Structures are given as structure tokens and as C-alpha cells.
Amino acid sequence: MVSSKVDINKLRESERKFGKSHHRYSKEEVPKYRFPEKTMDSRTVYQLIHDELNLDGNPDLNLATFVTTWMDPEADKLIIENLHKNFIDHFEYPQVNNIEERIVNILANLFNVPDKSDFIGTSTIGSSEAIMLGLLAHKWNWRQERIRKGLPHDKPNIVFGGDTHVSWDKFARYFDVEPRIIPIAKDRFTIKPEDVLKEVDENTIAVGVVLGTTFTGEFDPVQEINDLLLKLKREKGLDIPIHVDAASAGFITPFFEPGFEWDFRLEQVSSINTSGHKFGLVYPGLGWLIFRHHNLLPEELKFYVNYLGDEMPTYTLNFSEGSSMIIAQYFNIMHLGKEGYRQIVDRMMENASHLAARLQESKEFHVINDAKHIPVVTFRFAKDEDFTLFDLSYRVRERGWIVPAYSLPPHAEEVTIMRVVVRENFTRNLVDIFVDDLLNAKRALKTGSIKTSQRSAREGHPVS
Ligand SMILES: Cc1ncc(COP(=O)(O)O)c(C=O)c1O
Numbered sequence: 001m002v003s004s005k006v007d008i009n010k011l012r013e014s015e016r017k018f019g020k021s022h023h024r025y026s027k028e029e030v031p032k033y034r035f036p037e038k039t040m041d042s043r044t045v046y047q048l049i050h051d052e053l054n055l056d057g058n059p060d061l062n063l064a065t066f067v068t069t070w071m072d073p074e075a076d077k078l079i080i081e082n083l084h085k086n087f088i089d090h091f092e093y094p095q096v097n098n099i100e101e102r103i104v105n106i107l108a109n110l111f112n113v114p115d116k117s118d119f120i121g122t123s124t125i126g127s128s129e130a131i132m133l134g135l136l137a138h139k140w141n142w143r144q145e146r147i148r149k150g151l152p153h154d155k156p157n158i159v160f161g162g163d164t165h166v167s168w169d170k171f172a173r174y175f176d177v178e179p180r181i182i183p184i185a186k187d188r189f190t191i192k193p194e195d196v197l198k199e200v201d202e203n204t205i206a207v208g209v210v211l212g213t214t215f216t217g218e219f220d221p222v223q224e225i226n227d228l229l230l231k232l233k234r235e236k237g238l239d240i241p242i243h244v245d246a247a248s249a250g251f252i253t254p255f256f257e258p259g260f261e262w263d264f265r266l267e268q269v270s271s272i273n274t275s276g277h278k279f280g281l282v283y284p285g286l287g288w289l290i291f292r293h294h295n296l297l298p299e300e301l302k303f304y305v306n307y308l309g310d311e312m313p314t315y316t317l318n319f320s321e322g323s324s325m326i327i328a329q330y331f332n333i334m335h336l337g338k339e340g341y342r343q344i345v346d347r348m349m350e351n352a353s354h355l356a357a358r359l360q361e362s363k364e365f366h367v368i369n370d371a372k373h374i375p376v377v378t379f380r381f382a383k384d385e386d387f388t389l390f391d392l393s394y395r396v397r398e399r400g401w402i403v404p405a406y407s408l409p410p411h412a413e414e415v416t417i418m419r420v421v422v423r424e425n426f427t428r429n430l431v432d433i434f435v436d437d438l439l440n441a442k443r444a445l446k447t448g449s450i451k452t453s454q455r456s457a458r459e460g461h462p463v464s
């Protein structure tokens with residue numbers, strides 16, 4: 001949406017300057033995999049790329065993604081106006097940096113930091129970077145403490161469930177930490193608190209808890225895990241931090257269930273990530289990482305950039321980064337306020353409940369998660385069919401809907417489900433049209449030609 005606006009303006013300008021394209025009747029071959037030797041008219045190139053991208057799915061009908069596909073026109077305007085600003089250039093663009101700082105403050109308060117003057121946070125490219133950075137700090141803190149006590153520090157481990165996003169496995173592998181993965185089961189898709197307790201020991205750098213799992217949208221039992229870790233701290237002196245992966249819930253729960261304690265109100269919760277580009281309602285890529293206390297981010301992990309004579313600390317994996325999405329996040333927060341976010345979240349939750357109810361009423365599907373905490377609905381066939389959910393996923397694509405089917409992670413891999421993320425622009429009207437299309441597609445599979453295919457969640461695109 002954004003880029004086409006920019007391109008159209010540039011196109012018009014170029015048309016005024018150079019007149020019509022000479023390439024309309026061109027027979028020249030356009031190289032795809034090698035650097036072209038010659039220049040090509042910008043309008044021709046625009047058209048070539050534009051036409052090819054028409055083959056992409058329609059983002060508004062993409063029920064697979066958690067990521068925002070629509071923003072206010074005023075947000076689009078700000079995004080375009082700031083596309084050319086590199087966020088890391090704090091000296092040149094001090095205001096963008098100020099805006100980032102304001103958002104970190106806003107989120108730290110939204111997540112109920114105990115001390116309003118003692119927290120630290122940063123923007124990231126997404127939740128994956130935020131998770132890596134959060135866990136890296138915990139690894140560092142664990143090691144420093146072990147060194148201080150003269151204890152071995154060569155075997156760090158991290159405890160999380162099989163229901164976590166792949167970024168948790170990535171962290172363990174990239175940063176050389178033993179992953180202790182608590183299995184889910186074929187009738188339970190989140191972790192049990194007592195299983196956490198079995199896995200933790202003096203080498204545990206952190207426990208991971210997911211609020212809004214990628215697979216079913218459910219919550220790990222954060223309060224119970226916190227209570228057990230608190231007990232462990234009091235009885236055995238083992239102080240193990242919790243990192244909450246609130247990639248999805250971070251911008252939902254504070255508005256939908258403000259009384260639900262999941263954040264820094266829980267004593268062991270030390271860091272939280274959330275995705276600005278999911279229910280923060282900003283386009284990709286933007287994530288946030290907030291630490292409960294300033295000193296949880298070790299000094300050695302901060303790098304300093306020069307800013308108006310001052311040294312500004314940064315904590316990111318990437319150096320250069322766009323400014324637009326940070327500004328867009330600020331726009332949403334200012335424009336919507338808590339009232340606006342609450343209204344949008346309520347509408348999404350209502351539409352998700354409506355979707356779940358219609359699927360259940362059809363008796364064709366069994367609903368696994370009816371959007372209890374976040375607007376995600378997961379379901380499977382009510383009874384065995386001669387075709388699979390993968391077939392249904394392909395079939396319903398004929399109407400433009402992109403809806404993923406996938407098998408669950410190890411220990412529940414025989415369970416195949418479908419997932420719909422109900423975003424702001426998936427209105428009640430569209431929900432009804434979608435359910436009708438889904439039921440029609442299922443009927444057609446029963447009577448028409450059947451093509452069976454298998455795809456696992458870890459293999460392809462569906463689970464993002
Ligand atoms: C629970 C969870 N954590 C982390 C991520 C990764 O987030 P991002 O795509 O913002 O890097 C996702 C993505 O869907 C997710 O669902």
C-alpha cells in the first residue's frame with residue numbers, strides 16, 4: 001500500500017520529464033539472475049516488478065499472518081515522509097530517538113514496571129530480535145553471577161515449552177545455550193507449571209513463557225509458573241528470571257483483560273517482548289523489548305553511539321534500521337490512546353468469537369481455541385474426512401483466502417489444525433463470507449476431485 005503510493009508519484013514525475021516509455025514493444029530479454037549490463041527505463045522496471053508482485057496473495061485476505069496489513073492514511077503519510085531516515089543516526093535524527101524513548105516509557109508503564117524510574121527497553125526489528133536480546137542479557141547476568149560466586153559457568157540452559165516460536169530454538173542454537181524443551185501433548189498445547197520445575201536448576205538462565213502461542217493462540221500458565229519459581233527462590237535461593245514472549249498478547253491483554261496479571265506485576269517476570277507489527281497495529285518490522293530494571297541489561301552489552309556530544313547506549317543486533325515504523329507506532333499510540341486500542345481489541349475479540357461460534361455451529365469443525373485471550377481461532381475437522389485440512393487450505397485459496405493448515409510441534413504432531421488470526425480489517429461481514437466459503441470448499445472436496453498433500457508447520461510459510 002505504502003510503496004505503490006511512492007512509486008506512482010515518482011512515475012508521474014518521470015513521465016512528465018521523459019514522456020512515454022520506449023520499452024512498450026521491447027523484445028529484449030530481461031535478466032533475472034544476473035546483474036543487468038545496461039540500464040532500463042524506471043517506468044518499465046516499475047511495471048515489470050509491479051506486475052510480477054500481483055501474483056502475491058492479497059494481504060487483506062491473509063488470515064495466516066499476525067502482522068498488520070492496514071494503517072490510517074495519516075500513518076502511511078508519516079511512514080513515507082520518514083522512509084529515508086536511518087534510526088541509528090541519532091545525531092542527525094534526534095527526534096526519532098526521543099520518540100522511541102517515549103514509547104519505551106509508555107510500554108514499560110503499560111506492562112506495570114514496579115519502579116517508574118528504573119527500567120530499560122529498546123525497539124527491535126520484531127519479536128525475534130527482542131527475544132534474542134532479552135535472553136542474551138539473562139545469559140550474561142547468569143554467567144556474571146556464577147563467576148562472582150566462583151562457580152562453573154560453561155553449561156547454561158534455558159527452559160521453555162514446545163509451544164514456543166522457532167526464535168526460541170534459534171536463540172539456544174545461535175547463543176550456545178542448552179534448550180530444555182517441555183513437551184506439549186496431543187490433548188494439551190501449552191506447558192504445565194510442574195514440568196517447568198522439573199527442568200530448572202542452578203544453570204538455568206531463564207524460563208520462557210508464551211502469551212499467545214503461535215500454534216493455537218493459547219497462554220502458558222504464567223502466574224502458576226511465577227508462583228513456583230518464587231517458592232524456589234525463597235526455599236532454595238535460586239532466582240530464575242521469566243522472559244514473557246508477549247509477541248501477540250502485549251498489545252491485547254492490557255486492554256482486553258487489564259486485571260489479568262501476566263506482566264511486571266509478577267515478581268519473577270524480568271523481561272517482556274512484544275511485536276509492534278502484530279497487535280501494536282504497525283506494518284512490519286517493529287518489536288519491543290522491556291526490562292523490569294535498568295541493571296538487568298548488563299553494561300558490557302551496551303554499545304555507544306555518539307549523539308550531540310553525548311554517548312548514547314544502544315542494544316540491538318542490527319545497526320541500521322528504518323525510523324518509519326517507530327514513528328508509526330507513536331502515531332497509533334497518540335491517535336488511538338487506550339480507548340481506541342480497547343475498542344479495536346474488543347471488536348477483534350467479538351469477531352473472533354463469532355467466527356468460532358459459526359464454525360462450531362456448522363458441526364463440520366471442532367474449535368480448539370475460541371479466542372479466549374487473543375483474537376486467534378484454531379480448529380480441526382469435527383470428524384475424519386477423506387481429505388485433509390491442507391486440501392481445504394488450498395481449496396479455499398480459490399476465493400483468495402490465505403488460511404494455513406499445519407501439524408503441531410513434536411508430541412502433538414499427529415494433530416493437524418487450521419488457524420485464523422482475526423485482525424482489525426477482518427470484519428464481521430468478511431467473517432461470514434469466509435465461513436460460507438470454507439463450508440462450500442469443504443462440500444466441494446467431498447464431492448469433487450481430491451488432491452491430497454501434506455505440509456508441516458516447520459516446513460513452510462504457514463506459521464509465522
Ligand atoms: C509467540 C511468538 N513469538 C515470537 C514471534 C516472532 O515474532 P516476529 O515475527 O515479530 O519476529 C512470533 C511470530 O509470530 C510469535 O507468534
